[in-house]
Amino acid sequence: MSRPPLIELRDCFKTYRNGALEVEVLHGVSLAIAEGEFVAIVGASGSGKSTLMNLIGCLDRPTAGHYLLDGIDVAELEPDEVAALRRDTLGFVFQSYNLIATASALENVEVPAIYSGMSPEARRARAEELLEMLGLGDRLDHRPNQLSGGQQQRVAIARALINGARVVLADEPTGSLDSRTGAEVMTLLRDLHAQGHTVILITHERDLAQQADRLVEIRDGLIVDDTGPMEVPDRAALPSLAPAEAALPAATLRLAQEAVRIAMRSLRANLFRTALTLLGIVIGTGSVVTMLAVGAGAQQSVLEQISSMGTNLLLVRPGAPGQRGASADAATLTVQDAEAIAELANITAVAPEIGGSGTLRFGNTDHRTSVTGTTPELALVRDRAVEEGSFLTNTDVETYAPVVVLGRTVVDELYTDGSDPVGSFVLINNVMFQVVGVLAEKGAAPFGGDMDDVAYVPLTTSQLRVSGQHYLSSVTVQIADLALVDETEAAIHDLILQRHRTEDFRIHNMASLMETATATQGTLTILLGSIAAISLLVGGIGVMNIMLVNVTERTREIGIRMATGARRSDILTQFMLEALAVSAFGGALGVAAGLGTAAFLKSIGIPITYEIAPVLLAFGCAFLTGLVFGFLPARKAAGLDPVTALQSE
Numbered sequence: 001m002s003r004p005p006l007i008e009l010r011d012c013f014k015t016y017r018n019g020a021l022e023v024e025v026l027h028g029v030s031l032a033i034a035e036g037e038f039v040a041i042v043g044a045s046g047s048g049k050s051t052l053m054n055l056i057g058c059l060d061r062p063t064a065g066h067y068l069l070d071g072i073d074v075a076e077l078e079p080d081e082v083a084a085l086r087r088d089t090l091g092f093v094f095q096s097y098n099l100i101a102t103a104s105a106l107e108n109v110e111v112p113a114i115y116s117g118m119s120p121e122a123r124r125a126r127a128e129e130l131l132e133m134l135g136l137g138d139r140l141d142h143r144p145n146q147l148s149g150g151q152q153q154r155v156a157i158a159r160a161l162i163n164g165a166r167v168v169l170a171d172e173p174t175g176s177l178d179s180r181t182g183a184e185v186m187t188l189l190r191d192l193h194a195q196g197h198t199v200i201l202i203t204h205e206r207d208l209a210q211q212a213d214r215l216v217e218i219r220d221g222l223i224v225d226d227t228g229p230m231e232v233p234d235r236a237a238l239p240s241l242a243p244a245e246a247a248l249p250a251a252t253l254r255l256a257q258e259a260v261r262i263a264m265r266s267l268r269a270n271l272f273r274t275a276l277t278l279l280g281i282v283i284g285t286g287s288v289v290t291m292l293a294v295g296a297g298a299q300q301s302v303l304e305q306i307s308s309m310g311t312n313l314l315l316v317r318p319g320a321p322g323q324r325g326a327s328a329d330a331a332t333l334t335v336q337d338a339e340a341i342a343e344l345a346n347i348t349a350v351a352p353e354i355g356g357s358g359t360l361r362f363g364n365t366d367h368r369t370s371v372t373g374t375t376p377e378l379a380l381v382r383d384r385a386v387e388e389g390s391f392l393t394n395t396d397v398e399t400y401a402p403v404v405v406l407g408r409t410v411v412d413e414l415y416t417d418g419s420d421p422v423g424s425f426v427l428i429n430n431v432m433f434q435v436v437g438v439l440a441e442k443g444a445a446p447f448g449g450d451m452d453d454v455a456y457v458p459l460t461t462s463q464l465r466v467s468g469q470h471y472l473s474s475v476t477v478q479i480a481d482l483a484l485v486d487e488t489e490a491a492i493h494d495l496i497l498q499r500h501r502t503e504d505f506r507i508h509n510m511a512s513l514m515e516t517a518t519a520t521q522g523t524l525t526i527l528l529g530s531i532a533a534i535s536l537l538v539g540g541i542g543v544m545n546i547m548l549v550n551v552t553e554r555t556r557e558i559g560i561r562m563a564t565g566a567r568r569s570d571i572l573t574q575f576m577l578e579a580l581a582v583s584a585f586g587g588a589l590g591v592a593a594g595l596g597t598a599a600f601l602k603s604i605g606i607p608i609t610y611e612i613a614p615v616l617l618a619f620g621c622a623f624l625t626g627l628v629f630g631f632l633p634a635r636k637a638a639g640l641d642p643v644t645a646l647q648s649e
Helices: 049-056 079-088 105-116 120-133 149-161 179-194 251-269 271-309 335-342 377-381 394-398 408-414 459-466 482-500 510-553 555-563 568-603 612-638 642-646
Strands: 007-018 021-033 038-042 064-069 090-093 167-171 198-203 214-219 222-226 313-318 347-353 357-362 365-374 386-389 403-406 425-428 431-439 454-458 474-479 505-509
Touching (some): 021 049, 049 167, 079 105, 079 555, 105 120, 105 149, 167 179, 251 271, 251 568, 271 568, 335 347, 335 474, 347 377, 365 377, 365 408, 365 459, 403 408, 408 431, 431 454, 482 505, 510 568
Antiparallel strands (some): 007 021, 007 064, 313 505, 386 431, 403 454, 425 431
């Protein structure tokens, strides 16, 4: 030959292994093909001609020997470099067409150009031009199942040419066609040869092979006859229409956009399966959003209730530390103790209390409630606003006045006739009291109970007419500067210890109580979120299972894309994007469902708090689920062997 061959096989062997079984298909094949030749490789079934085509087409590699394409030893190339050869130099025309079933004729032709980085406008124009030239201008939007066999083969030829392939490999291109359509395909191949393409025809029909310029016969894995290379007139090599990747700064972005488009089309093609996959993610994400909203709402509710009692408070109770309740012997807290505490620094107000209960009667209605003897300072330290009338006064305490201030619940229970309670008289344990005020509603107590089911009487009146006891149940101390709470607590402790000469009391810090409640509710919220996250994990496993099924069902499509130039990274990206699309869309629906469920729960009285962080966390977890659980199926797809994938049914 006058110039180096475009294709050269040097003593190539190919052995297939299945466990311990080895089958050698090619036994030292050597073949050289010059650029511009029209070569037919003919042989019976099982002769090794398809294996030889796979080697020439860079779909497979020889077990031993060397294959040089345009002077480059293919064995020395990385997988992505081999993919670039298939994309830009080689074009395949398969017997079974190998078109993507869910794509139109135009989209099938565009596939190699997508992976070459050609712009959408350029590749669409090129694909339309090729299909028009092949007589399919009115079939651009038809899918393969809407085309005849001859039309599908023409689409395959157009796909082989879109990147300006120098070599066209036709594997039994007429095997599935009638004689007339087969003749048309052969005419097209001869026209391509006339335009300067190197055409390699693989066939078992000798009369078809004789239409080529050169005939190579293979039998039992060996070339037994070769009519010899033909003299090809010198002409410039066909330029690749695929732009150099280095000149395409936007190529990566285009590939990502195409991967998203392909992923969306694949998901639409299996809507029911996609919906079932989405369901797991939706339930998981929605559960996380709802549970965290419920947990945050419960925490906020408890903290608000504690805050309503006051966070700058110290509560002094009788009874030694570690002792449950207060025994009669330990009931030594006195009014004088409260007065002494009020003299300390950083004290705003002190409210002594004598707790107890009693039965209130108005008319023929009785109601049992807590009856607390206290002083006017209680309204300040406990933030008890008066809705009607007034609170207790110092004069009431000094004169042992038989007056009472009622909570809203007591009013609702006693004054069922709607009469005005202020100014009326009620019996407390059969002692007449005049109602001087009604407290504003407070709601539930932080740790159970009703803060509005109360009645307050003057401390002295309680000692004389209600409880009969002179020792205090508690002293509530309001401090001025919360930053000095520890010093103030220590001062109160030292004062009472000095007065009592024994530690028969306890001091509770409401700020510490709030910290404890915050930590407890935070733990509860985390627990609720963790339980909900389990359903998100199950949804992620569902995504992985569906994607694995998807890979199995689309193995041939993966092989087609690899044969037409897709790199492993392109396949990995495509399937990763499909998993991420399912997870992201499912996450968005789940967030909406979770917020809707939370709104419903709020409407029926369950405390709910909406925060952006849990929403972002739930959506981020859904997205991460797709990333993690989509990787294994995507890696499996990217790792498929092109030849094996193309043979999948």
